[in-house]
Structure formats: C-alpha cells, structure tokens
Amino acid sequence: MERVAFRAMKDGTGEEYEFLRGVEQEWARGHADRILKAMLELDGGLDGYLVSRLTHCLQTATRAERDNADDEMVFAALVHDIGDVLTPLNHSAIAVEIVRPYVREEVTWVVEKHGIFQDYYYGHFIGRDRNAREKYRDHQWFDSCANFCEYWDQASFDPDYDTFPLEHFAPLVHDIVSRGPWQSPS
Numbered sequence: 042m043e044r045v046a047f048r049a050m051k052d053g054t055g056e057e058y059e060f061l062r063g064v065e066q067e068w069a070r071g072h073a074d075r076i077l078k079a080m081l082e083l084d085g086g087l088d089g090y091l092v093s094r095l096t097h098c099l100q101t102a103t104r105a106e107r108d109n110a111d112d113e114m115v116f117a118a119l120v121h122d123i124g125d126v127l128t129p130l131n132h133s134a135i136a137v138e139i140v141r142p143y144v145r146e147e148v149t150w151v152v153e154k155h156g157i158f159q160d161y162y163y164g165h166f167i168g169r170d171r172n173a174r175e176k177y178r179d180h181q182w183f184d185s186c187a188n189f190c191e192y193w194d195q196a197s198f199d200p201d202y203d204t205f206p207l208e209h210f211a212p213l214v215h216d217i218v219s220r221g222p223w224q225s226p227s
C-alpha cells in the first residue's frame with residue numbers, strides 16, 4: 042500500500058490505519074532533524090538584541106553544559122525559546138510540548154515556568170510584576186527554575202561569549218529523541 046483510499050477518517054479500514062502507523066513511525070525518525078531545522082528559524086527576527094534568538098538559545102545551552110547540567114536540562118536550554126517564532130505571546134508553550142515526552146517532570150516544569158520567572162529581571166520595566174514567580178516559592182522546583190533563568194537564560198545575550206554552534210548539540214538532540222517517551226517512576 043502506498044497510500045490509503047479513504048477520504049473521510051470514518052471510512053478507513055484497520056489495514057489502512059496499520060499502514061499509517063508505520064508511516065508515522067518512519068516520520069518520527071526524522072524528529073530530531075526537524076527540531077534542529079526549526080532552531081535555524083530563530084536566526085532571524087527579534088532585532089534589537091545583541092544576539093539572535095538562535096545564539097541566545099545556543100548560549101543558554103552552552104552555559105548549562107559548562108555548568109555540568111544533565112543532558113535533559115541542556116536539551117531544554119537549547120529549545121526553551123523555540124516558540125518565539127510562532128507563539129511570541131506565549132512562547133514557552135511550544136518548547137514545553139517538545140521536551141515533555143523525553144525529559145523528567147522537573148525539566149518540563151522549568152521550561153513551562155521560565156517565562157514567568159524571567160519577569161524577575163525586567164517585568165517591572167514594562168508594567169508587569171517582577172515577583173510573579175513568588176507564587177511558586179514553595180514549589181519543589183522553584184530553585185531549579187530560578188537557577189535556570191539566573192545562570193543560563195537571562196545571562197545569554199552576550200555576543201562575545203564562546204557559544205557552541207548548533208552542530209555541537211545535534212548528537213544530544215538525536216540521543217534524547219531516540220530514547221522514546223520518558224516514563225515517570227511511580
């Protein structure tokens with residue numbers, strides 16, 4: 042079978058849906074390369090900073106790696122702003138769903154909340170509450186997110202920093218994605 046015959050989902054057969062499952066598994070094998078390709082989109086737009094969004098992401102991941110963060114956290118650092126192109130008003134959302142299947146809950150939480158936590162650095166300049174993160178003060182991963190922002194994210198707008206190129210992180214992305222969905226221990 043090269044393609045299905047149905048024109049409405051309800052008319053598909055079991056054989057056709059089995060065929061499509063195989064197609065989707067083949068498509069999934071290219072997931073890592075699609076993530077890396079999407080990162081390249083961050084090289085344009087958002088003028089006004091000293092570095093592109095791509096360099097910011099690479100620098101965030103570079104700092105995480107140099108601080109001996111584990112590979113799940115480095116992966117998160119790399120893609121944490123990947124949503125800036127398509128969802129600039131809620132940019133954490135896309136990155137959250139990219140990392141969620143492959144990393145522990147702590148890392149997903151950090152990516153999800155980093156937008157609120159980074160307001161600590163500039164929210165008061167643009168009419169937002171810089172201390173909005175305080176509602177999470179007692180959360181078990183507050184420090185993890187605060188440190189992500191302090192040491193890696195907010196610090197990574199430096200054009201003179203020795204930032205690793207995207208190729209450096211390609212094996213990591215392939216490795217993380219090839220692990221398959223991460224299962225939380227119960």
Ligand SMILES: [Fe+2]
Nearest residue numbers: 121122155156
């Ligand atoms: Fe961000």
Ligand SMILES: [Fe+2]
Nearest residue numbers: 097121122194
């Ligand atoms: Fe960022």
